[in-house]
Amino acid sequence: MLRIVVCVSGGGTNLQAILDAIDSGTITGTQVLAVVSNNGSAKALERAKARGIEAKVISPRQYGDREAFNRAFTEEMKALSPDLIVLAGFLVRIPPQMVAAFGNRIINIHPSLIPSFCGVGYYGLKVHEKVLERGVKVTGATVHFVNEGMDEGPIIAQKAVYVEDGDTPEILQRRVMEQAEWVLLPRAIDDIANGRLQIVDNRVRRQI
Numbered sequence: 742m743l744r745i746v747v748c749v750s751g752g753g754t755n756l757q758a759i760l761d762a763i764d765s766g767t768i769t770g771t772q773v774l775a776v777v778s779n780n781g782s783a784k785a786l787e788r789a790k791a792r793g794i795e796a797k798v799i800s801p802r803q804y805g806d807r808e809a810f811n812r813a814f815t816e817e818m819k820a821l822s823p824d825l826i827v828l829a830g831f832l833v834r835i836p837p838q839m840v841a842a843f844g845n846r847i848i849n850i851h852p853s854l855i856p857s858f859c860g861v862g863y864y865g866l867k868v869h870e871k872v873l874e875r876g877v878k879v880t881g882a883t884v885h886f887v888n889e890g891m892d893e894g895p896i897i898a899q900k901a902v903y904v905e906d907g908d909t910p911e912i913l914q915r916r917v918m919e920q921a922e923w924v925l926l927p928r929a930i931d932d933i934a935n936g937r938l939q940i941v942d943n944r945v946r947r948q949i
Contacts, residue, residue, distance in 0.1 A: 743771045743934035746823040748831040749778050751865075753785025754918055755829035755850055755926055760792060762927035770934040775821055779833045801833065811836035818843065825933060828887065829926065832864055837889050845940055847887035848933075850926045852917050854899055855883040859892035869910040869917070878904055880913070882921035884929040886940065895945045897929045897938065 747756050756776060762768040776789035779800040789796040799817055804810040815838045818826060828835070828849040835847060852868045853859055858880070863871065872880045881901040886894040900921040904913060932938045937948045 743824050743930070744774050744822075745771060745825045745827050745930065746775050746777055746818065746821050747773060747785075747789075747827045747829050748833075749776060749783055749785035749829050750780050750832040751783055751785065751830055753783065753788045753829070755922055756785050756788055758923035759827070759829065759927055759930065760788070762931070768927050768931045768934065771930060774823055777817070777821075779831070785830075811838060815839040815842060825930070826887075827926070827930065830865070834891070835887055840887060840889050845886055848897065848929060849885055849887050849892070849894070850922050851883045851885065851892055852880075852914065852922065853883065854879070854881040854901065855885060855892055855896060859883075861891055863892070866910050866914055869913045872904065873908060873910060873913065880904055880917060882917055882925055884925045886945070895940055895943050897932075897945050898925050900925050 747759060749756055759768065763771055773794050775795040775797055776785055777797045777799060778786055781798045786796040799814055801807060801810040804813060815836055818839055819842060824846065826843055826847040840847065851859055858868050858871050879901050881899055883899045884897040886897065888894040902917050902920045932947065939946050939948060
């Protein structure tokens, strides 16, 4: 059984996609241990509580400095002892010590086709705003392992989504979620739970 902690900052639509996929059998052999947020008012926490899943809040604002938060956050994760940490719309940079403690056991969903529109400053709706400003015709989403860089870890999977005439950032964001994020993230978790992924030379290979 793959025991996961899901980290979120907002509404938790990717969390809901994970829970729905577990219910439907799209994700097998997986249990959500806890949902962790840096935002005490995040709707994702309500989604967790409604399912009887432990919901925890840990925020940089609770600590005197970022290093104190990094230590506390890492210790919290160690105490939960998950097999996998899933960043599902989590807007806090993962501390280096957590990356070291959970090597190749943290994954993230990013709303673009990495390496486009990623890195510092590219998160949430801002990604889709920049996509439309640049005038690209195809965007999408990426699931990747997390390393000490920003959106630089080995890529697990990507899915393209077409940009359409008349798109607003909000409309495009919704299409990317529906067509890519909610498909890729559950599939990646199921692949990990069932031993179908391995990292070789910093690249992810899928086992048949």
